[in-house]
Structures are given as structure tokens and as C-alpha cells.
């Protein structure tokens with residue numbers, strides 16, 4: 001059986017950082033994201049009786065080591081549930097700017113869960129697919145839904161909070177040069193929990209920020225959403241900076257873009273930044289302002305390019321799409 005799925009990346013407005021249960025990969029804090037249209041992963045899974053092991057290719061390169069193991073682990077769960085032992089050929093392509101360090105495990109594991117389950121003959125609900133993706137990468141649970149999506153602390157699966165239409169916003173993604181070799185988010189959050197004296201403060205403040213963000217989304221209140229979103233991102237990064245040794249994803253360009261966003265805001269344009277496990281800055285703006293702000297931010301020294309992403313849809317199966 002052969003199946004192809006398309007899933008979209010998401011950017012957390014209220015951040016997930018830390019695990020309530022490491023073995024089951026349950027998040028310690030609630031998070032809320034916006035699924036994006038432009039950034040997506042297309043994954044084909046073919047179950048082939050004659051294979052002696054899974055063959056996994058991402059963007060034309062055969063995966064080995066830990067990245068391969070993470071994919072095989074998800075496929076093993078699907079095989080167990082389906083009662084089928086045959087291996088699979090997995091071919092995946094990221095429609096993300098190349099070498100941007102935006103490589104999203106979220107869209108990747110969401111597409112893999114959807115295509116993999118179907119290829120092995122399982123008919124899982126969106127909620128079940130979200131739980132399957134979450135066990136590989138918690139942020140991937142949120143990519144099983146379009147629009148605004150929440151994953152509550154300790155919960156198995158994400159759920160849609162609101163359709164994109166509640167708030168007409170876009171994300172301006174500024175791609176900056178790579179910083180020092182980053183630590184992955186899984187390892188980074190475990191290290192923060194183990195060594196940062198600010199991790200406890202993060203666990204205490206994150207749910208309050210999440211509540212504020214959720215209410216602001218539902219109320220269509222961009223100003224309140226933006227202020228709480230910036231605080232969520234910076235509180236998360238502050239917990240990492242206080243780890244030993246510190247985890248620093250920011251580069252001078254990250255800080256320069258943040259400063260420019262604050263200037264734009266002082267000049268009357270609502271624009272709010274958020275940063276994840278990398279140096280790039282994603283700026284939440286009114287959709288009608290997005291192109292102008294993207295052009296402004298492209299002029300900040302160190303910014304290599306910008307792109308505008310609008311709200312994205314649910315993932316879907318699409319047998320016609322090229323991989």
C-alpha cells in the first residue's frame with residue numbers, strides 16, 4: 001500500500017518547552033500554535049514486502065542514525081497496531097527554505113503519522129493521529145490541525161482552538177545566518193529541566209501566558225496576544241540562558257530583528273516577535289501589513305531573506321502530489 005500526505009508546519013505563540021513524562025513525551029506546559037500555509041512537508045510511505053529494513057529519504061538524502069531511528073520508531077508503533085511486519089520506503093520532501101534551520105519536525109512527523117497509518121491500513125481519527133505524531137515530537141501533534149491549535153499539558157493529542165478566520169494574521173519569517181551548531185529541542189529542554197534554576201519559574205508562568213494567549217486569540221485581540229506571545233518566547237529562552245552550560249539560540253541578527261520590530265511598533269504598526277530553537281525571528285502581524293513588514297525586515301543587517309506565511313489548513317492525503 002502506498003500513501004502520500006501533506007502537513008503544514010506550525011509556530012508556537014505559547015511555547016512548549018519541557019516534558020511532564022519523558023518516556024511518553026507528554027508536554028509539561030500547554031502550548032498554542034498557528035499552522036502555516038507556505039511551510040509544509042510532503043511524505044510518501046510505501047509498504048513493501050521485499051524490503052529488509054525501512055528505507056527513509058528526506059530531501060533526496062538517505063537518513064541514518066538518530067533521525068532515521070525516530071522515523072522507524074513511529075513506523076514500529078503503526079506496524080504493531082496494524083499487526084503487519086513489512087518494512088516501508090519513506091520518501092519525504094520539506095517545502096521549507098533550504099538550509100534555513102527551519103527544518104520542522106512538526107510538519108515532518110505529522111505527515112509521516114498520516115501517511116504511515118493509512119499505508120498500513122489503519123483508519124485513525126485526527127485525534128489519534130495527533131497522539132501518534134506527539135509521541136515522536138510534541139509540536140507535531142499541533143500540525144494535525146489547521147488554524148489555531150492547542151496542546152494542553154500532559155495531554156495525548158492537540159485540538160483546534162479556532163479557525164484562522166478569528167484573527168487575520170500572518171507570520172513574517174526572517175531567515176538569518178546560522179549561529180553556532182545548535183542543540184536540538186528535545187535535548188535542549190531536558191538539559192534546561194535538569195540544570196536551570198529558572199525552569200521552575202517557566203513551569204509556573206507558561207500556563208498563565210497560555211491562558212492569556214488563548215483568550216486573546218478567541219477575542220481577536222492582536223495587541224494582547226502579541227505581548228503575551230513575546231513574553232512566552234522570552235521566558236522560554238530565559239530558562240535556557242540560565243541552564244548550565246547555557247543554551248543560546250540567538251545571534252546578533254536575532255536581536256537586531258527584535259529591535260526593528262519594537263521600532264515598527266513604536267511607529268504604530270502592530271508586530272510581535274517569537275523565536276524557537278534557532279536564530280530566526282518569526283513576526284506576527286496583521287495580514288494586510290505583512291508584505292510591507294517583510295520588506296522592512298529584509299533590510300536589517302544579517303537577514304538573508306524573509307517570507308510571508310499565512311494561516312495553514314489541516315493536513316491531508318493527496319495521491320497526486322509529487323514527492
Ligand code: DP6
Pocket residue numbers: 011012014015016017025031105136137138139140185186187275276277
Ligand atoms: C521551541 O516538539 O521539537 O519549537 O517533543 O522533544 O520533539 P520534542 O520537541 P519539539 O519542541 C519544540 C519546541 C519549540 C516550541 C514549540 O514549538 O512549542
